[in-house]
Amino acid sequence: MDEILQIKDLTKKYGDFKLDQVSFSIPKGSIMGLIGENGAGKSTTINAILGLIKKDKGTVRFWGKELDSTIQIKENIGVVFDGINFYETLTPEKVGKICAAAYKQWDNPTYQNLLERFSIPQIKEIKTLSKGMKMKLSIAAALSHRPKLLILDEATSGLDPVMRDDILEIFAGFVKEEGRSILMSSHITTDLEKVADYITFIHRGRVIFSKRKSDLYNGYGVIRCESGLFEKVDKADILACRKDGTRWNILVGDKEKAKRKYKNAMVDTISIEDMLLMYVKGEQSNEESHFKRFI
Numbered sequence: 001m002d003e004i005l006q007i008k009d010l011t012k013k014y015g016d017f018k019l020d021q022v023s024f025s026i027p028k029g030s031i032m033g034l035i036g037e038n039g040a041g042k043s044t045t046i047n048a049i050l051g052l053i054k055k056d057k058g059t060v061r062f063w064g065k066e067l068d069s070t071i072q073i074k075e076n077i078g079v080v081f082d083g084i085n086f087y088e089t090l091t092p093e094k095v096g097k098i099c100a101a102a103y104k105q106w107d108n109p110t111y112q113n114l115l116e117r118f119s120i121p122q123i124k125e126i127k128t129l130s131k132g133m134k135m136k137l138s139i140a141a142a143l144s145h146r147p148k149l150l151i152l153d154e155a156t157s158g159l160d161p162v163m164r165d166d167i168l169e170i171f172a173g174f175v176k177e178e179g180r181s182i183l184m185s186s187h188i189t190t191d192l193e194k195v196a197d198y199i200t201f202i203h204r205g206r207v208i209f210s211k212r213k214s215d216l217y218n219g220y221g222v223i224r225c226e227s228g229l230f231e232k233v234d235k236a237d238i239l240a241c242r243k244d245g246t247r248w249n250i251l252v253g254d255k256e257k258a259k260r261k262y263k264n265a266m267v268d269t270i271s272i273e274d275m276l277l278m279y280v281k282g283e284q285s286n287e288e289s290h291f292k293r294f295i
């Protein structure tokens with residue numbers, strides 16, 4: 001079993017919104033970045049994985065077994081949400097004591113080290129801590145109960161760039177320990193570019209792709225061309241496109257094939273953020289006919 005988490009056909013309907021047969025897997029020892037626009041379904045996916053909402057359909061397997069017990073989740077999965085994770089009247093010191101009693105594998109030296117590294121005071125009430133400090137406290141606690149999987153839902157967005165960089169380094173070290181993995185949703189795609197091994201892109205409740213990051217960079221590309229060439233591009237090759245002045249930017253899934261097929265075109269690599277923008281804005285702006293999407 002090389003995968004720590006396998007999600008298959010996860011489906012949940014909320015009124016107009018449908019999380020639609022979401023499937024992806026997280027290999028052991030890796031960081032999976034979960035990206036998508038606001039309302040794409042990232043938190044719904046995470047909540048369904050954790051059993052915080054009832055899924056309509058689909059399976060979640062953890063280390064090969066269906067994930068259905070809260071005890072199994074509590075001990076093995078560390079969770080950090082973008083919000084308050086503890087009672088506001090507790091202090092970081094009390095959080096440590098409560099967690100020591102609550103978790104079999106609580107690692108107090110790690111917790112103390114992280115509090116110091118993150119400059120979190122031991123005896124200040126949580127309600128008096130800044131948003132960033134609360135996030136750091138949650139991350140310290142989640143890492144210190146030695147979970148096999150850490151799930152973070154927008155958990156680093158309130159942190160300054162220096163602290164984010166420090167935390168990304170800690171995450172990279174965490175997954176080096178055998179079998180541990182991270183699933184992190186983030187709008188800060190540059191963080192994921194730095195640290196993620198895999199990227200899953202959810203758009204309007206559906207998985208557009210779930211791929212190794214290096215395969216994304218090696219595979220996807222953008223053709224930049226004038227209208228004349230745009231007309232000749234095989235529509236089957238176009239994943240999304242956007243007109244920028246007189247030039248077209250065309251997202252393709254196989255950069256090298258595009259270079260061979262369209263010899264006069266400029267074919268560039270594309271960042272995760274630009275890829276996401278082309279998918280999302282291409283569809284949104286359809287009626288203005290500046291953008292079009294063909295899949």
Ligand SMILES: Nc1ncnc2c1ncn2[C@@H]1O[C@H](COP(=O)(O)OP(=O)(O)OP(=O)(O)O)[C@@H](O)[C@H]1O
Pocket residue numbers: 014015017036037038039040041042043044045
């Ligand atoms: N409890 C709920 N009841 C009804 N609709 C919900 C509920 N939770 C989420 N939704 C809807 O499901 C859709 C997906 O929301 P979700 O929070 O999963 O998106 P997201 O990708 O995490 O977005 P963001 O980046 O803004 O956090 C949205 O349309 C949202 O309004």
